[in-house]
Amino acid sequence: MEFRDLKKQYQVLKSDIDAAVQGCCTNAQFIGGAPVKELEKALAEYVGVKHCITCANGTDALSLAAMAWGIGEGDAVFVPDFTYFASGEIVSFEGATPIFVDVCKDTYNIDPEKLEKAIIKAKNEGKYKLKAVVAVDLFGLPADFDAIKAICKKYDLLLLEDGAQGFGGRYKGKTACSFGDISTTSFFPAKPLGCYGDGGAVFTDNDEWADLIRSYAVHGKGSSKYDNVRVGVNSRLDTIQAALLSVKFDAFKNYELEDINKAAAKYTELFTAAGAQQKGLVLPTVKDGFYSSWAQYTVQLPEGADRDKIQSEMKAQGIPTMIYYIKPMHCQGAFAGTDSAVADCDVTDNICGSVLSLPLDPYKSDEDIKLVVDSLIKLI
Numbered sequence: 001m002e003f004r005d006l007k008k009q010y011q012v013l014k015s016d017i018d019a020a021v022q023g024c025c026t027n028a029q030f031i032g033g034a035p036v037k038e039l040e041k042a043l044a045e046y047v048g049v050k051h052c053i054t055c056a057n058g059t060d061a062l063s064l065a066a067m068a069w070g071i072g073e074g075d076a077v078f079v080p081d082f083t084y085f086a087s088g089e090i091v092s093f094e095g096a097t098p099i100f101v102d103v104c105k106d107t108y109n110i111d112p113e114k115l116e117k118a119i120i121k122a123k124n125e126g127k128y129k130l131k132a133v134v135a136v137d138l139f140g141l142p143a144d145f146d147a148i149k150a151i152c153k154k155y156d157l158l159l160l161e162d163g164a165q166g167f168g169g170r171y172k173g174k175t176a177c178s179f180g181d182i183s184t185t186s187f188f189p190a191k192p193l194g195c196y197g198d199g200g201a202v203f204t205d206n207d208e209w210a211d212l213i214r215s216y217a218v219h220g221k222g223s224s225k226y227d228n229v230r231v232g233v234n235s236r237l238d239t240i241q242a243a244l245l246s247v248k249f250d251a252f253k254n255y256e257l258e259d260i261n262k263a264a265a266k267y268t269e270l271f272t273a274a275g276a277q278q279k280g281l282v283l284p285t286v287k288d289g290f291y292s293s294w295a296q297y298t299v300q301l302p303e304g305a306d307r308d309k310i311q312s313e314m315k316a317q318g319i320p321t322m323i324y325y326i327k328p329m330h331c332q333g334a335f336a337g338t339d340s341a342v343a344d345c346d347v348t349d350n351i352c353g354s355v356l357s358l359p360l361d362p363y364k365s366d367e368d369i370k371l372v373v374d375s376l377i378k379l380i
């Protein structure tokens, strides 16, 4: 069994993907052009924002947002302690300081109450200028944006939605990547909407930031690529990636998002029927008003379970599993000795030792899922 079956997906979409790639080769169009423009237009429309700017990857998308806001030395940005490294890395890369905030035990997303506490604490200490909050839509589930937006407004902070795993998710009728002042996503192959290499996108309604991001992404261009008005980076989405993403985006909208939700619901149904919760297994929860794009189906193993042993026994049965994430952000060596290493994050400390992500994609059959459930149930 594949953890996320991209081979199966390719077999289903092969003729259209091959034609899209062939088209770029035939036209010898590899940078920019109509496929990129059309994809940006379609993505912006789907998300419901004015601007979509594609770029080289999801990490660059976050960095470009930080550049547009002029985040740098002396600034602090609040980041969840339980996330992929890039969410906090980009803050340090710009010379600013990430302050890590604990997450909710049930949603894995930044805890609004603890966020406010961290803001008040940092404000009282007065060491940094408080600039922004990064809210991650972890495992596909949008963060608690009503509460987070209210806090950002109260303390005059910018909101950056890291939707690298959240593309396609929804909250109260709004689509993921529309909640931040700037929002970003990643097209890394294993993300909900993935390409065949690296890719990313930035979303915003703000004209001025959109212009700045388009400039920063192409060497700080002014009126042309050879008129450079600021120092930027080279961060573009390849034409081939854009062309095949358009094919994958149609499949995503037409059935993949719905099918992955069905597959996740099947996991929950079978685990519940097998009495998994009584055995202490914690299943993912999607609260009222939320819709997940299921980048991962992540469970918490019962207290005392031997995760390494469970993983290796499942692997022996041909079932791959992953640990997202094994280490709290504030414990990463990259932040050792900095203010970012000091964080009060009990929930993250705890769940890092018990989470386990199970194989999931829109092409998994009920039989595949039953196999995984039966296997795990016997091991706990």
Ligand SMILES: *Cc1c(COP(=O)(O)O)cnc(C)c1O
Binding pocket: 057, 058, 059, 060, 083, 084, 086, 087, 136, 162, 164, 165, 186, 187, 188, 198, 199, 200
């Ligand atoms: C994958 C990911 C990123 C980075 O995306 P890349 O395209 O790999 O650079 C950022 N944040 C989160 C939460 C991610 O999962």
